[in-house]
Amino acid sequence: MIPGPVEFDPEVMRALGTKTASHVAPEFITVFGRALKRFREVCLAPSAQPFVVAGSGTLAMELAVANLVEPGERALVVNTGYFSDRMATLLERYGAEVVQAKCAPGEAPDVAEVERVLAGGRFKVMTVTHVDTSTGVLAPVEALVKAAGRQGVLSVVDGVCATAGETFHQEAWGADVYLTASQKAIGVPPGLALLCVSKRAMDAWRSRRTPVRSLYADFAEWLPIMEAYEAGRPAYFATPPVNLVYALEVSLGQILREGMEERFARHRRMAQAFRAGWRALGLKLLPVSEAVTANTLSALYYPEGVDAAVLGRAREQGVVLAGGLHPQLKTRYFRVGHMNVVGPSDVLATVGAVERALSAAGHRSEPGVAVAAAQAELLAAR
Ligand code: PMP
Structure with a gap:
């Protein structure tokens, strides 16, 4: 029960064991093409360009930055924690002039304040982490990407800990890039970087004045490949992770069969039941309010007298949990x-x-109280 890699469906794991076809074999081209179409549907972005590339979520972040930002251009990082820090580092590495709207751990950004910064700032892009995995904070992405749109600024949303788990309507909200990785709510073992890029962002990339510095991250290399696979034609730039793509096609099929709204709602129902359990145990969440609390993970302060050793005890009880990650609070909380x-x-x-x-670990509560509270929530939500 860690925030990624998560548990995977057996059908997805079986797809991984499919005999590895040539990356230009007709049967593989069909599967890859279908995976791209399905990913676009998962992002609810019918006219966006999907990319599926071998790499982790960090590569998805790098693809967005490398292609959309040129040296000297300004970027606003809406910073809710560890992975927003990483985005700022990446942007600086690619020569951007970075401004940060930083939130205290557990807090979500104030949209009006962000829009005020955007308005005066001549920014090319704004980045935001949909769910910051280090704090469990759910950012108000709809309002933020709409604010960026009003100010003519491209929005890049890091959905690694959110995509296919938290409500997101890329096209209706006007988000320019939704990026993610395979190993969380997408339901495929680690190894795939995924992005869905709006027409507006593709046009911004096309009108660059300088070449993209990274060859492996360059849309110019990948776009013809993605277009070819979708059109059912063979193409090669760099060997795709054939078996992961088989698994992706299966998992995205399952996600779409469940339906995006039902899938978002299920994640919300499960999260609410978890929160009822945590409340009954007297545990405090890192996010400052329910409104900014993610449905994909819980970040919880250790209660008085308890520390990270409790994670070992949970493992003995058959459940694997994760420690803290936020640099300022690392030792004070854990994540589920x-x-x-x-x-x-x-x-x-x-x-x-x-x-x-x-x-x-010495933190006593009435036996069964948390299970009862979670069960009551599950029954009420049916
Ligand atoms: N962004 C977020 C929000 C994440 O949670 C993670 C990984 N936990 C990343 C980016 C980086 O992904 P990866 O570890 O797959 O490179």
């Missing part, structure tokens, strides 16, 4: 991921294991 195939039984098993682990 709830993405992809998570269902009611996972909620109850996890909440129960956390209760037993806390009890073994």
Whole structure:
């Protein structure tokens, strides 16, 4: 139950074991083409350009930055934690002039304030982390990307810990780039960087004055490949991760069969049940309010007298949890991921294991109280 890599569906794991075809074999071209179309549907961005490239989420971030920002251009990083820091580092590496709208850990940005900064700033791009995995904060992305759109600024949304788990309507909201990785709510083992890029952002890339500095990250290399696969034609730039693409096609098929709205709603229901359990245990969430709390993971302060050793106790109880990640608070909290195939039984098993682990660490509560609270929430939400 860590915030990625998560548990994967057996059908997806079986697809990984498919005999590896040539990357230009007709059967593989069909699968890759279908995966691209499905990813576009998952982002709810019918006219955007999807990219699927071998690499992790960091590469997806790098593709966005390398292609959309030229040296000397200005970028606003809406910073909610560890992965926003990484975005700022990347932007600086590519020569951008970076301004940051920083939030205290657990806080979400104030949209009016961000828009005020955008208005006077001659920015080319604004970046925002949809769910910051280090704090469990859900940013108000709809309002932020709309504000960027009003100010004529391209918006780049890091959805690594959110895509296919948190509500997101790329085209309706006007987000220019939605980027993610395979190993979280997309439901495929690590190794794929995925991006969906709006027409406006593709045009911005086309009108660059300077070449993209990275060869592997250059849209100029990848766009013909993605277009060819979608059109059912063979193409080669760099060998695609054939088996991961097989798995992706299966997982995206499952996601679309569930339906995006139902999938977002299920993640919300499970998160609410988890939160009922945490409340019953007297645990405090890092995010400052329910409105800015992610549905894909819980970041929880250790209660008085308990430290990271409790994670070992949880493991003994059969549940793997993650430690803290935010540089300022790392040792004071832990994280529970709830993405992809998570269902009611996972909620109850996890909440129960956390209760037993806390009890073994000396944090007592009435036996079963957290499981009962989570169960009540699950029953009420049906
Ligand atoms: N952004 C966010 C929000 C993330 O959670 C992560 C990974 N946890 C990344 C970016 C980087 O992804 P990766 O580790 O796959 O490079």
